[in-house]
Amino acid sequence: MEELRVRPIREGTVIDHIKAGKALKVLKILGVGEDHENIVSIVMNVPSKKMGKKDIIKLESVFLDKETLNKIALISPKATINIIKDFKVVEKYVVEPPSIIIGIVRCQNPRCITNSEREHVTPKFTLVSKEPIAIRCHYCSRIMAGEEIEKNII
Amino acid sequence: MTSLKGRDIISIRDLSKEEIELILSEADKMLPIAEGRETSEILRGKILATLFFEPSTRTRLSFETAMLRLGGGVIGFSTTEGTSVMKGESLSDTIKVVEGYADVIVIRHPYEGSAKLAAEVSAKPVINGGDGAGQHPTQTLLDLYTMKREAGGIDDKIIVLLGDLKYGRTVHSLSYALALFNTEIRLVSPPSLKMPEEIIRDLKELGAKVKEYTSLKEAIRGADILYVTRIQKERFPDPTEYIKVAGSYRIDLTILRDVKESLIIMHPLPRVDEIAPDVDKTKHAKYFIQSFYGVPVRMAILKLILVG
Numbered sequence: 001m002e003e004l005r006v007r008p009i010r011e012g013t014v015i016d017h018i019k020a021g022k023a024l025k026v027l028k029i030l031g032v033g034e035d036h037e038n039i040v041s042i043v044m045n046v047p048s049k050k051m052g053k054k055d056i057i058k059l060e061s062v063f064l065d066k067e068t069l070n071k072i073a074l075i076s077p078k079a080t081i082n083i084i085k086d087f088k089v090v091e092k093y094v095v096e097p098p099s100i101i102i103g104i105v106r107c108q109n110p111r112c113i114t115n116s117e118r119e120h121v122t123p124k125f126t127l128v129s130k131e132p133i134a135i136r137c138h139y140c141s142r143i144m145a146g147e148e149i150e151k152n153i154i
Numbered sequence: 155m156t157s158l159k160g161r162d163i164i165s166i167r168d169l170s171k172e173e174i175e176l177i178l179s180e181a182d183k184m185l186p187i188a189e190g191r192e193t194s195e196i197l198r199g200k201i202l203a204t205l206f207f208e209p210s211t212r213t214r215l216s217f218e219t220a221m222l223r224l225g226g227g228v229i230g231f232s233t234t235e236g237t238s239v240m241k242g243e244s245l246s247d248t249i250k251v252v253e254g255y256a257d258v259i260v261i262r263h264p265y266e267g268s269a270k271l272a273a274e275v276s277a278k279p280v281i282n283g284g285d286g287a288g289q290h291p292t293q294t295l296l297d298l299y300t301m302k303r304e305a306g307g308i309d310d311k312i313i314v315l316l317g318d319l320k321y322g323r324t325v326h327s328l329s330y331a332l333a334l335f336n337t338e339i340r341l342v343s344p345p346s347l348k349m350p351e352e353i354i355r356d357l358k359e360l361g362a363k364v365k366e367y368t369s370l371k372e373a374i375r376g377a378d379i380l381y382v383t384r385i386q387k388e389r390f391p392d393p394t395e396y397i398k399v400a401g402s403y404r405i406d407l408t409i410l411r412d413v414k415e416s417l418i419i420m421h422p423l424p425r426v427d428e429i430a431p432d433v434d435k436t437k438h439a440k441y442f443i444q445s446f447y448g449v450p451v452r453m454a455i456l457k458l459i460l461v462g
Binding site for chain 1: 264266270288289352
């Protein structure tokens with residue numbers, strides 16, 4: 001058996017099947033940054049039978065709500081969430097993109113009112129399609145898809 | 155029952171076919187008042203605010219005329235010069251102030267989505283008078299009204315949309331509305347200014363028959379309505395290419411030889427060279443009456459929003 005790169009965690013959240021290279025973006029979406037106090041393990045470009053390569057994140061002692069975790073689907077629609085308690089997986093699911101996306105993505109249309117410095121409007125989008133992922137700006141109706149969404153994560 | 159009382163009019167796609175038909179039949183009732191043959195006081199005591207963050211004579215003047223013809227009052231600005239906007243006030247703040255002064259607000263603003271934001275901020279109904287390259291729903295309604303009056307209806311008609319179909323917001327909004335009326339839409343444009351694929355797909359899903367043509371002559375054969383839009387010089391990096399393209403889509407008496415007797419020609423104006431001046435005298439030309447129809451249509455909208 002291949003040696004484990006990161007040891008199993010006692011409790012917390014394991015995010016598996018993240019699109020290779022996107023782990024840091026996932027942490028950004030989840031708001032896990034400099035001031036995070038618990039142990040975070042990140043493995044990138046791990047060989048995967050299903051995906052070729054994948055990233056994995058282990059957040060020890062952290063349980064995030066489903067709504068927050070589902071935001072990951074915007075950049076990695078196949079990511080799976082494993083909730084760990086006492087070294088056992090007690091819940092497992094594939095992320096689902098939220099139907100309304102508020103304050104996570106910026107509209108790429110420079111002429112959209114949400115990009116007017118004067119206005120302080122929180123960007124808001126509705127989900128148009130899950131696979132491939134596409135969202136529509138609530139204000140200017142511009143549709144953004146795939147990488148365009150990723151590039152505009154706030 | 156269909157009612158528009160208290161509603162915002164932000165995009166033509168917010169309106170159902172029934173609601174569009176309600177506005178068009180109300181516009182019929184407004185016609186004698188719009189022409190000055192009858193008078194009305196139905197909006198007496200009501201105030202319209204026209205907030206024009208960028209200039210537009212036609213839209214602003216026809217809204218103001220519409221309100222005055224119905225006995226209402228008008229306040230507003232046609233340039234941001236000298237307003238608190240110049241001092242750096244946000245659109246949201248301007249709207250919150252103005253909603254205290256007026257019963258209904260018309261807004262034109264250079265940013266897309268601005269009217270939607272204004273409607274969210276305002277407790278009073280907001281009408282979109284054009285938001286950048288976004289929506290201009292009252293233009294679409296007056297276009298539909300022109301078809302109803304001058305082409306004898308909209309249902310089952312063959313409509314040719316000519317010009318810049320890629321960037322032209324007028325043709326995008328209009329084509330969505332036409333799709334609700336079981337029409338055949340024929341698209342004619344230079345290859346670089348074709349209607350975006352996703353819009354064509356949406357139109358077909360809504361039930362319209364959509365066909366793309368390269369030859370204008372072929373497209374207008376048997377058509378009921380020819381809707382011409384301006385091809386902007388700025389869209390072409392090479393000026394000689396522009397001249398070539400503009401020339402091949404120009405409407406003149408020669409191209410009109412083989413068309414249906416009853417064909418009507420429309421244009422949102424201003425035109426540049428798209429339609430030869432000789433065409434103005436033919437019975438096909440309906441672009442000036444189309445511009446007048448902006449008044450009864452906007453009267454109908456104001457009346458339906460304010461009193462139901």
